Amino acid sequence: MTVYRLTTPISEDETRKLKVNDEIYITGTMVTARDQAHKRALELHAENKKLPLDLEGLAVFHCGPIVKKHGDKWRIVAAGPTTSTRMDIFEGDFIKNFKVRVIIGKGGMGQRTTEAMQRYGAVYGAFTGGAAVLAAKAIDEVRAVEWFDLGMPEALWILGAKEFGPLTVAIDSHGNNLFEDVRDRAEENRKAIYRKLGIR
Amino acid sequence: MDIESLTEKVGYDLLRLAVTELPRDVKEALQKAHREETSEAGKTQLKAILENIQLAERTHTPMCQDTGTIIFYIRAGAEVGRLEKVENALIEATRRATVEVPLRPNAVDPFVGKNTGDNTGRNIPFVNWEIVPGNSLEITVLPKGGGSENVCMLGMLVPGEGLQGLKKFVVDAVMKAGAKPCPPNILGVAVGGGADVALKLAKKALLRPIDQHNSDPEISELERELLEAANLTGIGPMGLGGRFTVLGVNVDYAARHPASYPAAVAFNCWAARRATARILENGEVEHITHRNR
Numbered sequence: 001m002t003v004y005r006l007t008t009p010i011s012e013d014e015t016r017k018l019k020v021n022d023e024i025y026i027t028g029t030m031v032t033a034r035d036q037a038h039k040r041a042l043e044l045h046a047e048n049k050k051l052p053l054d055l056e057g058l059a060v061f062h063c064g065p066i067v068k069k070h071g072d073k074w075r076i077v078a079a080g081p082t083t084s085t086r087m088d089i090f091e092g093d094f095i096k097n098f099k100v101r102v103i104i105g106k107g108g109m110g111q112r113t114t115e116a117m118q119r120y121g122a123v124y125g126a127f128t129g130g131a132a133v134l135a136a137k138a139i140d141e142v143r144a145v146e147w148f149d150l151g152m153p154e155a156l157w158i159l160g161a162k163e164f165g166p167l168t169v170a171i172d173s174h175g176n177n178l179f180e181d182v183r184d185r186a187e188e189n190r191k192a193i194y195r196k197l198g199i200r
Numbered sequence: 201m202d203i204e205s206l207t208e209k210v211g212y213d214l215l216r217l218a219v220t221e222l223p224r225d226v227k228e229a230l231q232k233a234h235r236e237e238t239s240e241a242g243k244t245q246l247k248a249i250l251e252n253i254q255l256a257e258r259t260h261t262p263m264c265q266d267t268g269t270i271i272f273y274i275r276a277g278a279e280v281g282r283l284e285k286v287e288n289a290l291i292e293a294t295r296r297a298t299v300e301v302p303l304r305p306n307a308v309d310p311f312v313g314k315n316t317g318d319n320t321g322r323n324i325p326f327v328n329w330e331i332v333p334g335n336s337l338e339i340t341v342l343p344k345g346g347g348s349e350n351v352c353m354l355g356m357l358v359p360g361e362g363l364q365g366l367k368k369f370v371v372d373a374v375m376k377a378g379a380k381p382c383p384p385n386i387l388g389v390a391v392g393g394g395a396d397v398a399l400k401l402a403k404k405a406l407l408r409p410i411d412q413h414n415s416d417p418e419i420s421e422l423e424r425e426l427l428e429a430a431n432l433t434g435i436g437p438m439g440l441g442g443r444f445t446v447l448g449v450n451v452d453y454a455a456r457h458p459a460s461y462p463a464a465v466a467f468n469c470w471a472a473r474r475a476t477a478r479i480l481e482n483g484e485v486e487h488i489t490h491r492n493r
């Protein structure tokens with residue numbers, strides 16, 4: 001396991017160095033996106049329209065934050081990760097079209113996303129579920145918010161991150177998927193556990 | 201003593217303490233897991249959890265964005281008067297905590313989908329009552345997160361399979377839950393009584409400190425066995441692999457109907473929040489799980 005501190009924009013080469021189990025911290029620009037934001041971004045792309053910002057080399061965070069306005073400045077109250085599997089249907093195209101390098105969330109993602117990460121050079125960083133205080137601490141500014149019409153949790157929040165982590169690289173760009181490995185191994189262990197408990 | 205205002209104050213303090221600081225037994229179990237975890241990814245996740253709970257404690261901020269559904273457990277002395285005021289006081293405490301701590305509003309009307317905005321609604325906060333001898337009022341709050349609630353299981357097992365059926369049921373529940381309930385988890389397991397009783401006892405079992413042994417040696421052995429079995433799955437912290445999938449298993453039971461074998465598993469996540477205090481006859485408040493900061 002190696003610890004990496006990455007600064008956005010992150011290059012494809014840097015991304016390719018990362019292996020499952022590595023621990024990473026991200027500094028720079030991080031964008032929140034859930035189902036609706038993924039959908040809109042892909043629709044705009046299909047119509048040859050531009051996104052509010054260039055996502056190449058950035059980190060995308062599966063998160064519906066609680067954000068409060070103090071005067072004219074937004075401040076993050078809580079920003080824990082949401083379950084990533086819901087974004088599986090969008091993520092492959094998202095990675096391909098926008099060249100984001102790090103997808104952050106919890107619970108892992110499936111085959112399609114793993115393949116896209118391998119082909120285009122991106123990784124999945126698992127952030128501890130529920131660790132909202134740690135997340136909020138590493139987000140030092142809200143730079144902008146786009147697509148606010150989608151609602152606070154679904155909007156595209158453009159955040160300034162400082163050493164955001166620790167993230168465990170759970171899917172790397174070489175086709176490895178730690179969540180799937182763990183699930184497969186647990187399945188293999190099931191029989192031995194039954195035997196140990198005297199279950200026939 | 202003025203039970204209404206005291207209960208409201210204690211209810212509020214307990215909510216604030218519960219969501220910002222874990223009880224000692226859970227903290228120690230997480231620290232031990234971090235020391236002994238051999239998987240790299242698992243260790244990283246436990247480090248993040250420990251840092252997160254320290255920060256939450258220091259800054260008086262909820263340790264997880266999901267501050268849960270609010271459930272109270274009351275042990276009321278039979279000699280305490282005006283007990284009919286207690287539930288209202290706890291509703292007020294919940295409203296105040298929602299604004300002041302703050303808690304995330306988590307009470308939604310199941311039919312129209314509207315969030316009440318203050319964590320109260322029909323039957324919520326839910327208050328469980330137990331009448332005991334004496335003249336003190338013990339209040340426990342269990343703010344129960346949604347992710348771990350969604351994997352709770354009830355099984356009406358085959359009586360003929362007995363204890364083996366129960367063990368299989370628990371292992372299967374842990375395997376099925378996987379990364380979803382934010383492991384490492386605490387399990388409350390109960391058998392017997394009927395469907396409702398089994399689930400109620402399983403959830404209530406989450407209140408027992410995980411470093412306390414069951415007073416019944418056979419059940420204590422079952423708890424140890426289930427803990428070991430759950431951890432042999434290798435699911436690990438946040439489902440990223442490792443030795444610590446479950447931190448503790450607490451078992452309870454009731455007598456069962458000859459033809460039924462109800463079994464229930466209640467999950468709590470690493471953010472296993474609970475807080476207890478006792479209001480004494482003279483109005484003094486004794487905090488049991490936390491130092492009142």
Ligand code: SF4
Nearest residue numbers: 130264345347382469
């Ligand atoms: S399962 Fe627990 S730790 Fe995870 S998000 Fe829900 S309440 Fe928080």
